[in-house]
Amino acid sequence: MNAILRGPLALASRSLLHHSRYMSAVALHNKNLVLSQQQNQNNPRSRYSLQITRHMAGHNKWSKIKRKKAANDVARAREHTKVARAIEVASRSCQGDMADISLQSAVAAARAVQLPKERIEKAIERGANPNAKDELSVIRRYDGMIPGNNGKIAVIIETLTENRNRTAANVRHLVTKIGGELLPTGANDWLFEHVGVVYVSRNKYSDEEEENATREPVDEDELLECALDGGATDIDFGPDEDEGDDADNPIVIKCETIGLLTLVQSLKSGGFVSTQFENHYLVRSEGNKVPLNAEGSEKFEKFLDSMDEDMDVTTVYHNANFPDEVS
Secondary structure, three states, X not given: OOOOOOHHHHHHHHHHHHHHHHHHHHHHHHHHXXXXXXXXXXXXXXXXXXXXHHOHHHHHHHHHHHHHHHHHHHHHHXXXXXXXXXXXXXXXXXXXXXXXXXXXXXXXXXXXXOOOHHHHHHHHHHHHOOXXXXXXXXXXXXXXXXXXXXXXXXXXXXXXXXXXXXXXXXXHXXXXXXXXXXXXXXOOOOOEEEEEEEEEOOEEEOOOOOOOOOEEEOOHHHHHHHHHHXXXXXXXXXXXXXXXOOOOOOEEEEEOHXXXXXXXXXXXXXXOOEEEEEEEEEEOOHHHOEEOOHHHHHHHHHHHHHHHHOOOEEEEEEOEEOHHHOO
16 A cells, blocks of 8 residues: 655655755756757758847847937938038028028027037038029928827927928828827917027037137026127026036027027127027917827827928927926
């Protein structure tokens, strides 16, 4: 008769049995591994396949890094192409005269995205001496409404194009694809104000052209007086506790659109550095903004990305309020 083990003795017996089975499995695996290695010694292709499999995880990781870098490079190249094109158009309208406010604004925008100096100069030269076959690019505006999670989002889309039909078709496709609609030009004017905007560095430099130029913090009272003399209508110094990088935290000055050049010249004569200046469409009041939740924000950002990928689209103004902007 077989004895039935109970208690600690039974546990010990079962543990010994499990251990014996485990060791047998290990021995069988090692035996198979040795046989496999012996076979692979006579089969170079097998060794090569094993090596590829071993490195596959690292290869996938590097592929993701390369794809991300390539996407950033493409976006940077697209942005550089757009600002260079804007310089060329502005230069063509004024025959390369750097006293022209539109050309100055285009150059400032190009410097803000770090377009090389050589490309800026070539764009100015191409605009001032256009080829007879070159078609004239013009600025065109499109108004529209995009669905959000808490109401419709108003957009004003500015384009720079030499082919009106192509651009209109592309813009219409991108707007209707997300469920939006195009409106007559000017339909969204009641939500936005068209103003001149100047971004001023928080530091004054002894010489902008010298790499080793000394700099000192801007005196706010001095800047305020200079800006008001130049026709400024509003100055935003930002919150007192905001101590970010100078390039990411400029002082913002507004003025009438027709007074933008006068304001920039006044600031320059006062020794202040205008990093960027142009006419903008700004939301008239906080009450005109449409709040978005996480899902609505993600959907609208995809729409903005699709607009950015279109080479004819230069700027998209909107009244959406993203989650991180809600106070």
